[in-house]
Amino acid sequence: MMKLKKCAKKILFKNGTIIDPILEKGYKGDVLVENGKIAAVGNVDVKNAEVIDCSGLIVTHGFCDLHVHFREPGREDKETLETGSRAALAGGFTRVCTMPNTNPPIDSPESIRFIYEKAKECPIHIHPIGAATKGQLGQELTEMAGMSTEGAIAFSDDGLPIMDGGVMRRVLEYGGMLDKPIINHAEDVCLRNDGVMNEGRMSTRLGLPGNPVEAEGVMVHRDLELARLTGAKLHVPHVSTATAVKHVTDMKKHYKHISAEVTPHHLFFTDDDLFEYNTNLKVAPPIRRNEDRVALIKGFKSGAIDCIATDHAPHTIEEKESTFDVAAFGMIGLESCLGAVLKVLVHEEKIDLMTVIKALTVNPREVMGFITNLFENNTDAELTIFDPEETWEFTKGDIYSKSSNSPFIGKSLVGKVKYTVSKSYLAII
C-alpha cells in the first residue's frame, strides 16, 4: 500500500542516479529537500536529515500529465480530485491538467475557481483546462480571459471535437491572444460515425463498427493549418495514427507552436488485443493497428511527439462490464504509465531514458508554461524516484484511482515508481 505523509523538515535522497532533463545529464548524487523545497543537488552531506537510500534508483523531476479526467464535479463516484491525486502520486506524477468534460462542464470563470480552490488541498498540483466553447457544444466561445485569470491553463472541448472549422479558427485566435494552448480532440465525427474501435481487419472480424484512421488524419491536418493561420499554440492530444504523426512532423518544420502527446496505451496495445471484446480497451481515439503503433514510436524518437500523457479516464465497473457497443470509452492510466512506456520505449525500442523522461517532465511543462528547472535551489520540490529495471505485474492492488478500468491489469511492466515528492508530501509506493 502506498504511504503518504508530510515531508520531514530535511529529507536526503542519497546515492541515486540523478537525471536532470534540463541539462540532459545523468550523474550519481544526492538531493536534499528542506521544508518542501530543493536545498541542494549533488554530493550533499547533512546532519539531522531523514535519509532515503536511492541506490539503484533514478531521481528526477516530478512527472507532469497534460491530460487527465478527475470527474469532479458530477461523477465523484468515478474519481475525485483527491483520489485522482493519489493515483497520480502512485504513478510518479506531481502535476496534472484536468479536462473540462465534467458535469457541468468547466466552461466559466466560476467553475475554474471551483477546481482551483479544491485543488489547493490536494497533494499534487492540479491545473484546470477550461472548455473552449460554452457547454462544450462547439458553438460559442467561453470567457477565456476570465477563466485564465482564475487559473485555466489551456482550453479544450476535450472528447467533443470542434467540428466547425470557423469556430475552431476563432477559438485559436482568441486563445492565441491570451497565449494559452488550444487542445482539440482530433476526430472528424462524421467519418468516425458510430465507430467503437479502429476500422480494419479486426473490426470486420469482430463485426464492430470501425473508426477509420482518416477520421484523425483529416482533423489533425485541419487543426495544424488553422494554428499556422492564426499563430496560436496548438497541442495535439493522444496522437494515434501514422498519418497524424506525418502531419505533425511536416507542420513542425514550418511552424513552431505545435506540440503533441502520445498515450501509454497507444504505444502498448494494438487492435489485435481486442479479440475478446475487452471493454477496457475501448477508448477514443481507438487502439490502432501495429503499423500505427510503430509510427507513434518513430514519431516519438524523432521528436515529432514530445509529450507522454495518460488520458486517465476513470469509469465505473457497471459502465465497463457490459457489451462492447454500450461500454464507456476510456481507461485509467496514471499508475501504469511509467512501467508501460519504459517497457515499450526503453527496453523494447532502445530509446534512451533521457528522451522518455523529458517527455514526462520538461516537455509537457514547457507546453503549459510551468516552471521547468526543478533542481534549482529553493524551488518547491517535485521529485519522482523510480527503479528503471524492475519487472513487475500490474494488478488491481497497484491502483489508487477510484475506478479500476485498466487493460494493463495482468500485464508485465518494466520500471516502477518508489517515491514521489510533491507539495511537501512524500509518497512511498
Next chain:
Amino acid sequence: MSLQQRHLLGLEGYPAEDIQTIIDTAFTFREVLDRPIKKVPSLQGKTIVNLFFENSTRTRISFELAQKRLSADTVNFSASTSSLTKGESFKDTVQNIEAMKIDACVIRHPTPGAALRLTEYVDAVVINAGDGTHEHPTQAILDMTSLYEKFGYLKGLKVGIIGDISHSRVALSNIHGLIAMGADVTLCGPATLIPPHIEELGVKVSYKIDEVIEWADALNVLRIQMERMGVSLFPSIREYRSLFGITTERLANHKKDIVIMHPGPMNRGVEIESAVADGDQAIILDQVLNGVASRMAILYLLLGGKTE
C-alpha cells in the same frame, strides 16, 4: 464423436474436421426427420434455455424444434417479455437463468461479442444464434450442410455471397466456414455494403453480378435491410435491383446450372425475384429443413447426447 470446443460461438478458427463432423451428424438426423415419429431421446433430462434478446422467428423456431426432437427440456426467454425491460442488466439476467441449473444456452443478441461475454457469466454450454453483425455460426453450418447435400463436396466449390455484407453475421460466418472447408468465396454487393479489409479473410470482392454468376456454383443471396437505404448506403431499390438483383432474366443469360440459397426472410422482388425463389434452382426450403437437422447435430454433439 465430440467437438474440440466446448461452445459454438463462431466459425472463425473453427476446426474443419469438426464442421465436417457436424454436417455428417446432421445427415443422420435428416433421416430422423423423415420418420413418422420424429423424436429421439438423445437429450432427455437436459435443459436448454433460448435467450433471445432480439427478435427472431425462424431461428428460434428452428432451435426449439431441434430441442424438442431431441427430447430436451426447453425454456424460452425473450427480451421484450423479460425483466430486462425493468432495467436488469445482461449479467444479472443470465446469472439468474444460470442459477436455475441450465445445461446449455442458445443466445441471440444485437451486440457483437455477446455470446463470448455470456461464457464468462455462466457454466452452461453456449451456442451463438447470432450476435449483432458478428457471427451466426449455425446458419452457416446449415448453409454448408445444404451445399454438401447438393454437391457432395465443399472443397473447391465456388460460392458467391450477394448483397449487404457489412451488416451480415450470416456472411461473416459463411466466409469463415467455407474458407475452412476449402471453398472459394466471392462477395458481391454495393461498395458501401462491403466491409473494409474483408479481402484479408481470404475472399474476393466483385461489383459485377454477372461475372459472379458466370463464375459461381452457388449463390447465397442475403436480405437487403430496407432501413439501410435512408442513410445513403444505397440510393434506391430500383438501382439495387438493376445492379445486384437475382432475376430469372439475369440467370438465363448464363447457360449453366446454379444453386440459389437465401437465409431468409426474403424481400421478394428486391434482392431476389419471386420466380427465382420458387424456381428449381432454389434450395431455400431445403435450407430450412437442414437448419433443424444441423441444430440437432450441434446440440447433440455439444451436450454429449446418447444414441438411441
